[in-house]
Amino acid sequence: MTSQTAPKGTVPANVAGHVPTPDQIRRAPKVLLHDHLDGGLRPGTVVELARDSGYAELPETDPGKLGIWFHEAADSGSLERYLETFRHTVGVMQTREALVRVARECAEDLAEDGVVYAEVRYAPEQHLERGLTLEEVVEAVNEGFRQGERLAREGGHRIRVGALLTAMRHAARSLEIAELANRYRDSGVVGFDIAGAEAGHPPTRHLDAFEYLKRENNHFTIHAGEAFGLPSIWQALQWCGADRLGHGVRIIDDIEARPDGSVRLGRLASYVRDKRIPLELCPSSNLQTGAAPSYAEHPIGLLRKLLFRATVNTDNRLMSHTSMSQEFEHLVDAFGYTLDDLQWFSVNGMKSAFIPFDERLAMISDVIKPGYAELKSEWLFRQASPTRGSTDSEG
Ligand SMILES: O=c1[nH]cnc2c1ncn2[C@@H]1O[C@H](CO)[C@@H](O)[C@H]1O
Numbered sequence: 001m002t003s004q005t006a007p008k009g010t011v012p013a014n015v016a017g018h019v020p021t022p023d024q025i026r027r028a029p030k031v032l033l034h035d036h037l038d039g040g041l042r043p044g045t046v047v048e049l050a051r052d053s054g055y056a057e058l059p060e061t062d063p064g065k066l067g068i069w070f071h072e073a074a075d076s077g078s079l080e081r082y083l084e085t086f087r088h089t090v091g092v093m094q095t096r097e098a099l100v101r102v103a104r105e106c107a108e109d110l111a112e113d114g115v116v117y118a119e120v121r122y123a124p125e126q127h128l129e130r131g132l133t134l135e136e137v138v139e140a141v142n143e144g145f146r147q148g149e150r151l152a153r154e155g156g157h158r159i160r161v162g163a164l165l166t167a168m169r170h171a172a173r174s175l176e177i178a179e180l181a182n183r184y185r186d187s188g189v190v191g192f193d194i195a196g197a198e199a200g201h202p203p204t205r206h207l208d209a210f211e212y213l214k215r216e217n218n219h220f221t222i223h224a225g226e227a228f229g230l231p232s233i234w235q236a237l238q239w240c241g242a243d244r245l246g247h248g249v250r251i252i253d254d255i256e257a258r259p260d261g262s263v264r265l266g267r268l269a270s271y272v273r274d275k276r277i278p279l280e281l282c283p284s285s286n287l288q289t290g291a292a293p294s295y296a297e298h299p300i301g302l303l304r305k306l307l308f309r310a311t312v313n314t315d316n317r318l319m320s321h322t323s324m325s326q327e328f329e330h331l332v333d334a335f336g337y338t339l340d341d342l343q344w345f346s347v348n349g350m351k352s353a354f355i356p357f358d359e360r361l362a363m364i365s366d367v368i369k370p371g372y373a374e375l376k377s378e379w380l381f382r383q384a385s386p387t388r389g390s391t392d393s394e395g
């Protein structure tokens with residue numbers, strides 16, 4: 001039933017359910033917990049930074065073609081091949097100026113897309129090739145985020161960006177990076193993460209880093225349950241004590257959906273749901289690395305129904321050619337999600353953020369809920385076209 005044919009007194013389905021338009025999705029206040037700084041550069045910025053720094057290994061120098069190259073190369077069906085593309089973005093992020101610029105543009109791009117709160121991660125140890133220290137890397141990225149927040153505000157968007165410091169799971173610097181995250185915890189860094197190829201690199205190799213952060217009452221997430229299944233999730237939670245799961249999508253392997261519609265959760269899946277462990281789900285990225293076959297078959301559909309603490313994220317906007325709005329659009333198309341569903345994901349994200357509880361609550365009650373309420377009420381104020389008569393069946 002369309003709005004034109006709805007009898008008076010009946011809220012038409014497409015507005016009552018608040019099926020959002022792409023424009024509404026973009027304006028909706030969104031929360032992003034899993035986004036890699038080195039996975040979100042503008043293609044044009046990669047080209048310019050490569051030219052300015054003498055980086056000669058880019059496969060394309062036309063921004064349009066380079067953007068397509070990243071997307072296609074990352075569309076490989078394997079996490080390992082997906083990760084190879086980062087050589088080029090990391091390759092051009094080796095000076096203070098480059099890091100400030102990339103972080104500034106990241107904050108601006110997210111704000112433009114309607115993201116109001118983001119935690120953006122990167123691995124400081126990967127940006128030392130031209131002599132920067134770990135501290136200089138963190139301070140450059142922080143400076144870029146602050147500049148981006150200011151510019152966004154001047155452009156009419158409000159965003160807050162926190163940094164997560166990632167340690168690479170195949171390397172051996174995790175304790176050092178955890179200590180770095182702890183030193184900057186009151187200066188823009190809100191937590192810690194480990195990333196990189198999952199198979200063969202269990203999170204328990206970095207126990208000393210996690211135990212250190214726990215002793216410091218600090219927060220961390222762990223990439224787990226993306227390319228590798230339940231053992232990785234189990235270790236991340238029960239050995240390492242992760243606050244959140246980066247991806248965690250393979251928790252679906254511990255959920256049995258029976259033909260009669262009933263569902264049985266295994267012990268680990270029950271634990272994740274009962275303890276409200278946030279899942280940083282990244283649908284498009286999962287399609288590229290082979291962790292899910294299609295949007296419609298992505299486990300997020302069932303996890304949302306079962307009320308897991310599911311959140312929606314971009315992972316790598318450049319490699320996955322996506323944005324928060326794009327991720328939401330894909331889910332709206334696949335599952336018919338309404339503005340209420342998108343609000344649910346956004347509130348889940350904000351509840352799961354690593355900033356203090358009072359700030360999270362205020363973001364939810366003063367920014368996110370009012371933002372969705374505004375969008376949900378728009379239909380009440382729609383005007384008939386001034387140039388035509390009403391097309392309403394009741395005139
Ligand atoms: O989805 C992912 N899974 C595991 N590692 C990742 C993913 N996306 C990016 N990185 C890795 O994290 C580093 C720091 O940002 C990137 O350089 C990339 O190697």
Ligand SMILES: [Zn+2]
Nearest residue numbers: 195223246315
């Ligand atoms: Zn990731």
